[in-house]
Amino acid sequence: MALLETHGLTARYGDFKALFGIDFAIQTGETVAIIGSNGAGKSTFLRAICGLLAASPQSIRLDGEAIGGASPAEIVRRGVAMAPEGRKLFPSLSVEENLLVGAWSQKARGYWTLESVYELFPMLREKRLSPAPALSGGQQQMATIGRALMSNPRLLLCDEISLGLAPIVIRDLYAALPRIKQGGVSLVIVEQDIAQAMAVADRVYCFQEGRVTLTGPPSELSRDAIHEAYFGH
Amino acid sequence: MTGIFDTILQGVLLGGLYALFAAGLALIFGVMRLVNLAHGDLIVLAAYIILLLANSLHLGVILGFLLALPLMFAAGYLLQAGLLNRVIGEDILAPLLTTFGLSIILQNAMLTGFSADSRRLTSDGIETASLPLFNGVAIGIMPLLTFLAAVGVIIALNQLFYRTALGRAFRAVSDDPVTARLMGIDDRRLFAVAMGIALAVCTVAALFLGLRANFDPTIGPGRLIFAFEAVIIGGLGSLWGTLAGGIILGVAQTVGASINPEWQLLAGHLAFLVVLATAPRGLFPRAVD
Numbered sequence: 001m002a003l004l005e006t007h008g009l010t011a012r013y014g015d016f017k018a019l020f021g022i023d024f025a026i027q028t029g030e031t032v033a034i035i036g037s038n039g040a041g042k043s044t045f046l047r048a049i050c051g052l053l054a055a056s057p058q059s060i061r062l063d064g065e066a067i068g069g070a071s072p073a074e075i076v077r078r079g080v081a082m083a084p085e086g087r088k089l090f091p092s093l094s095v096e097e098n099l100l101v102g103a104w105s106q107k108a109r110g111y112w113t114l115e116s117v118y119e120l121f122p123m124l125r126e127k128r129l130s131p132a133p134a135l136s137g138g139q140q141q142m143a144t145i146g147r148a149l150m151s152n153p154r155l156l157l158c159d160e161i162s163l164g165l166a167p168i169v170i171r172d173l174y175a176a177l178p179r180i181k182q183g184g185v186s187l188v189i190v191e192q193d194i195a196q197a198m199a200v201a202d203r204v205y206c207f208q209e210g211r212v213t214l215t216g217p218p219s220e221l222s223r224d225a226i227h228e229a230y231f232g233h
Numbered sequence: 234m235t236g237i238f239d240t241i242l243q244g245v246l247l248g249g250l251y252a253l254f255a256a257g258l259a260l261i262f263g264v265m266r267l268v269n270l271a272h273g274d275l276i277v278l279a280a281y282i283i284l285l286l287a288n289s290l291h292l293g294v295i296l297g298f299l300l301a302l303p304l305m306f307a308a309g310y311l312l313q314a315g316l317l318n319r320v321i322g323e324d325i326l327a328p329l330l331t332t333f334g335l336s337i338i339l340q341n342a343m344l345t346g347f348s349a350d351s352r353r354l355t356s357d358g359i360e361t362a363s364l365p366l367f368n369g370v371a372i373g374i375m376p377l378l379t380f381l382a383a384v385g386v387i388i389a390l391n392q393l394f395y396r397t398a399l400g401r402a403f404r405a406v407s408d409d410p411v412t413a414r415l416m417g418i419d420d421r422r423l424f425a426v427a428m429g430i431a432l433a434v435c436t437v438a439a440l441f442l443g444l445r446a447n448f449d450p451t452i453g454p455g456r457l458i459f460a461f462e463a464v465i466i467g468g469l470g471s472l473w474g475t476l477a478g479g480i481i482l483g484v485a486q487t488v489g490a491s492i493n494p495e496w497q498l499l500a501g502h503l504a505f506l507v508v509l510a511t512a513p514r515g516l517f518p519r520a521v522d
Binding site: 052 | 404409
């Protein structure tokens, strides 16, 4: 059984329909990358999974249980955490407080604690008392991922993980992903950098205008097929 | 010279009462950007509840107050969960109109229930006791206790906001409610808890309001104005700013009154306008807006 799957997931912003029946699945232990141009519906897809957008109950299943339309709080409790696009750290909280807020729904101690997040991203320990806006973009992304990990999720959704970051910073972030997976977390990564996505993902989904246009393991996808799925005809 | 010192001292202590009025208002605005126009009336309601418990159950003011605290917390929780959560959102007009309506309903309900007679809380003569300092300057026990209560409430709220998981969640929701939801925080339930806490603070304010002076069902809006002025003078950066705002307002009023008794309120409003003109975001503004 898939860890998380969607069947015919649709989503809309008011009158604007943003997703047209997305079929998606991720198995436990997998890393899945979602690629696609701006406006392809990648972020909308993650927002729908997190409960920020309305979805019909059966269209999203976690461990086979229908969770579509559940509240974000319920989804976090069930083990799905999000590192949102644009980092979205809480500006009036310190780095450490941001991490602690991530543990809000956490009743029992799990693998991820302040200590294990600081081990993963040592820079955050040095900056733990700084206000979140004082961090660089890369450090903010680390704090965002750390904050999501603090809920000890089984599935971590990273939206636009490398957007706007320097290559060396992106390298550091991606270097941390295997260690995150060792902690028992499956990953969905939204990434505009196709090469980066292909390098880490077990499977790739390409979105275009709210539809899945291509899916498969990176090794089986040709350049031309990706080009067509990404940019259309 | 002692006259001026005395005036300022009384003003500082009066500021404690205004800070108590203001703390709940600042808390609610800080957490959910809600301007509660019924805040003053809720303080008066709390005073009547203390009075009712103290007199009808023969409990005395202190026991009445202690019983009123959880009652007002529950009332705040229900008010937010049942009514105000439905109107807060992008549109700031809806909650303003709702709390304005609530203010009118509360005033009329209290007029019907408790009559227009002015009442006060009494407690074994402590209201009139005073502590002689020097040279004929004395401070009333009641104003001193009021001021200490204000400091105590602000310390307690600061501990709550900066030392507890609940406080972090309040600040996170205040920063960004959508992202807070992604952390599993139920912002609506949190708002209800915040309103409960605000009304418990209102109950502390009500105790000292009622022990210090008479109250009747119509004085709520006047207390709201003082609370507003204290909050805005202080800025929204810290609750200590709210205490500073209360003190500035209190000192302005007592200095005004010492010059001419009719100038008490006028002097307070003028001080407020001067601060607004020179530091529109208050003396201790929020770092992040």
